[in-house]
Structures are given as C-alpha cells and as structure tokens.
Amino acid sequence: MKNEQFNDREISNEYFMVDIDDYPTEPWDKFKRVLKRTFRLELFVGLGVVMRELIWFKKHTISYPEEKMPIGPRYRAVHEMKRLWESDAERCIGCGLCEKICISNCIKMDTKIDKNSRKEVTDYTINLGRCIFCGYCAEVCPELAITHGGRYENASDQREHYVDFADMLTPLDVMKAGTQVEFEGFGAITPHEDERVVKTPLAY
Ligand code: SF4
Ligand code: SF4
Numbered sequence: 001m002k003n004e005q006f007n008d009r010e011i012s013n014e015y016f017m018v019d020i021d022d023y024p025t026e027p028w029d030k031f032k033r034v035l036k037r038t039f040r041l042e043l044f045v046g047l048g049v050v051m052r053e054l055i056w057f058k059k060h061t062i063s064y065p066e067e068k069m070p071i072g073p074r075y076r077a078v079h080e081m082k083r084l085w086e087s088d089a090e091r092c093i094g095c096g097l098c099e100k101i102c103i104s105n106c107i108k109m110d111t112k113i114d115k116n117s118r119k120e121v122t123d124y125t126i127n128l129g130r131c132i133f134c135g136y137c138a139e140v141c142p143e144l145a146i147t148h149g150g151r152y153e154n155a156s157d158q159r160e161h162y163v164d165f166a167d168m169l170t171p172l173d174v175m176k177a178g179t180q181v182e183f184e185g186f187g188a189i190t191p192h193e194d195e196r197v198v199k200t201p202l203a204y
Contacts, residue, residue: 080149091145094119098137106130124165138187
C-alpha cells in the first residue's frame with residue numbers, strides 16, 4: 001500500500017461494536033458455540049487458498065539443505081580472514097583493534113614479534129556462541145583483513161563454539177587459483193578499490 005492510499009483509506013469515525021455473547025454454561029450451548037466458531041466462512045476462505053495453490057502447483061518452499069536461497073553480499077555470517085594478493089601472506093597485522101572493539105568480548109588473540117620485527121598473530125579465535133554478528137570488527141579493521149563471509153551454517157552442540165584463524169583464513173589453493181572473493185561480505189572493500197589493492201597492497 002502506498003502512502004497516499006494509506007491516508008485516503010475509508011475509516012469510519014464510529015465505534016465498531018463487538019458482539020460479545022455471554023459465556024455458555026450448558027453443555028448444549030457450549031457445543032453450539034464450538035460449531036459456530038469452527039464453521040465460519042473464514043475456514044473456507046483458507047481452504048480455498050490451499051486448494052488454489054495445490055491446483056496451480058506453485059512452490060513456496062525449498063528443500064533445505066539440498067537447496068539454498070542466495071544471501072545478500074553484505075550478509076554478516078561467519079568471519080573470513082583475507083590474504084594479500086601478491087604474497088599470499090595474511091593481511092592481519094595483529095593490531096588488536098577488532099579484539100578491543102568487540103562488544104561481546106568474544107575475540108581472543110595473541111601476537112609475537114617475528115624475526116623481521118613485525119607483529120605476527122600466534123593465536124586468534126572468535127567465540128561464535130557469544131558473537132552477535134554486529135560487524136564492528138570488520139568495520140574497524142584497518143587492513144580489510146577480517147570480513148563477514150557467507151557461511152551461515154554454524155550450528156554447534158557446544159555453547160562455546162570457536163572459529164579459529166586457520167579456519168577463517170582464505171586457503172592457499174584458493175589464492176593460487178585467484179579466486180579469493182574480495183568484494184563480498186560485510187567489511188570488504190568495494191569493487192572500485194580493486195586497482196588500488198592490487199597495486200599497493202599495503203597502502204589501502
Ligand atoms: S561481529 Fe561483533 S560481536 Fe562478533 S566478533 Fe565481530 S565485533 Fe565481536
Ligand atoms: S583482523 Fe584487522 S583489526 Fe583485527 S587484529 Fe587483524 S588487522 Fe587488526
């Protein structure tokens with residue numbers, strides 16, 4: 001319904017009086033009330049809709065998990081860690097901003113200084129049982145390393161269900177095939193940044 005239609009709709013200024021019967025006390029009256037409430041026209045309207053859909057064989061459902069609906073590219077599912085295109089190295093520099101900003105306090109990470117005096121991530125986990133998929137970690141990441149991917153099937157029988165760095169990181173064979181999905185997922189760069197990222201991977 002459009003706004004104009006909504007404003008122009010015919011609304012009576014009079015009160016609509018509801019017909020309230022006294023609650024029946026006799027068994028026969030109770031039975032009559034059940035019959036009256038059960039066999040109303042609405043029932044046949046509903047049945048009519050079902051019959052119509054049956055005859056037309058219209059499909060309104062999918063056979064999940066065999067079939068899956070596409071999800072939006074900005075959907076916030078389980079996190080992904082990206083690699084640099086040139087070197088296949090991890091983009092994450094261990095700055096710790098995602099851990100700091102996480103309002104659910106579910107990111108835990110540890111770093112050490114490597115032989116080149118750069119920070120190296122030695123441990124990184126996200127407790128998906130606590131994560132509320134707000135996207136703050138992806139938004140704050142200065143290296144565009146962490147994004148939300150499209151993997152939403154993360155049910156677990158454990159309340160504390162962790163995803164670790166290796167599980168989130170783009171696999172090397174995917175990098176070698178050049179199929180790391182760059183422009184999808186909340187927190188990812190936008191397509192027009194492609195050239196900048198490829199040419200100056202550490203400058204974006
Ligand atoms: S999506 Fe939100 S709650 Fe989940 S790890 Fe990131 S910042 Fe924390
Ligand atoms: S994922 Fe991003 S924000 Fe988090 S530690 Fe790595 S570089 Fe920093």
